[in-house]
Amino acid sequence: MNIPFSKISLTGNESHYIDQVLKSGWLTTSSKALKFEQLFAEFVGAKFACAVNSCTAALHLAVDAIGIRPGDKVMVPTLTFTASAEVIRYMGADPVLLDVEYGTGLVSPAILKRAIKENPTVKALILVHYAGQSAEMMIPEGEGILDLCRNHNLNLIEDAAHAFPTKFGNQFVGTFGDITCFSFYANKTITTGEGGMFVTNNEAYYKRAKIMRLHGINHDIWDRFTSLNSSWQYDVIEPGFKYNMADLNAAIGIAQFERAGYFRDERQRCAQFYYKNLGQLSNIDLPVCYGPLENHSWHIFPIIIRPEAPISRNRFIEMMTNEGIGVSVHYKPIHRMTYYRLAYNLNPCNYPNAELIWQGTVSLPIYPDLTEAELEFICQTVKSLVSNKAYKTLPIEKVPDESTGS
Ligand SMILES: Cc1ncc(COP(=O)(O)O)c(C=O)c1O
Structure with a gap:
């Protein structure tokens, strides 16, 4: 037998959509990335989605958007991939590692409650929906993760690298916290090869992420090389990053998205x-x-x-x-x-x-x-x-x- 640990299925419209991108003559971010963002946001029920080149990038944009500063403390489970914690260090902030529940591998409301008590100055939680199961966002007649964050004024970033499509109750993961970050890495539930999605209902966070995703440039300039009418002028208002998703990747993402169910x-x-x-x-x-x-x-x-x-x-x-x-x-x-x-x-x-x-x-x-x-x-x-x-x-x-x- 030869059974690999992970194997992706690419028998949908991947080649067809990639072909469209190749024929368009424009390979990086444009209409396919935009379409992928719209489909994704609509599916999870969020107002905004910003396609990026990894979940790590989305997490970095998220800690930046909520305003994490050097010396801040941010909680994150210890049972996770290093990306969930490293973005805290990117901001000069310090991770506070949380234990998880034995059976689910999740941060439970009880664990979070205790951690908040022990770390009253903590600013935010990066919550991992381990293995693809949502943490307990709400619990009947008690404080779920969401209540605890709200009641203690904590920003909540969801690391949903494993969790598409995942539900808690009748709601898809993607709209519980302030920002949710998805991964489309090669072994994930849907893939773009490398890729991620920053999802939020907060317009200010979205606008900030869009600017920081592309060098801190003040407006969309995708068409500056391809359209005669496009403005060649732009300004840089922050020292941003290079995190945009290319259309070649988005083409694969749309085809994968169609088969996610x-x-x-x-x-x-x-x-x-x-x-x-x-x-x-x-x-x-x-x-x-x-x-x-x-x-x-x-x-x-x-x-x-x-x-x-x-x-x-x-x-x-x-x-x-x-x-x-x-x-x-x-x-x-x-x-x-x-x-x-x-x-x-x-x-x-x-x-x-x-x-x-x-x-x-x-x-x-x-x-x-x-x-x-x-x-x-x-x-x-x-x-x-x-x-x-x-x-x-x-x-x-x-x-x-x-x-x-x-
Ligand atoms: C829990 C978790 N968070 C973040 C990431 C980072 O995802 P990406 O490779 O898209 O940056 C991963 C990747 O495996 C992950 O498992």
């Missing part, structure tokens, strides 16, 4: 297969989905090999790879990354759930093209690895502790 349903098919076939194994924990399965985008399916399993996570990965099954790890937490550990003198003991997850987590393949036979093979392999008594006779190797270098 189908992709999501197919990913759910894989998740359901895993729940049905691996749910009874006592040595592993499956991801907890607290809402309807349909609200989840199923970007990743992270299982956790429990400490009592006869095989360690690292050995499990080795064996899966030997069987021809691609797997990955989401994530080595930020508090274990050398830069953050040294800069902020971080102690893993302060993130007990993220630690438990990190020691055992492995993400299984999940994508529309996975066949039943492949899913069956993956499940059979997982079962035999986590139940095989033969492994009990092998010493269980220690997970190396990066925090001490041992």
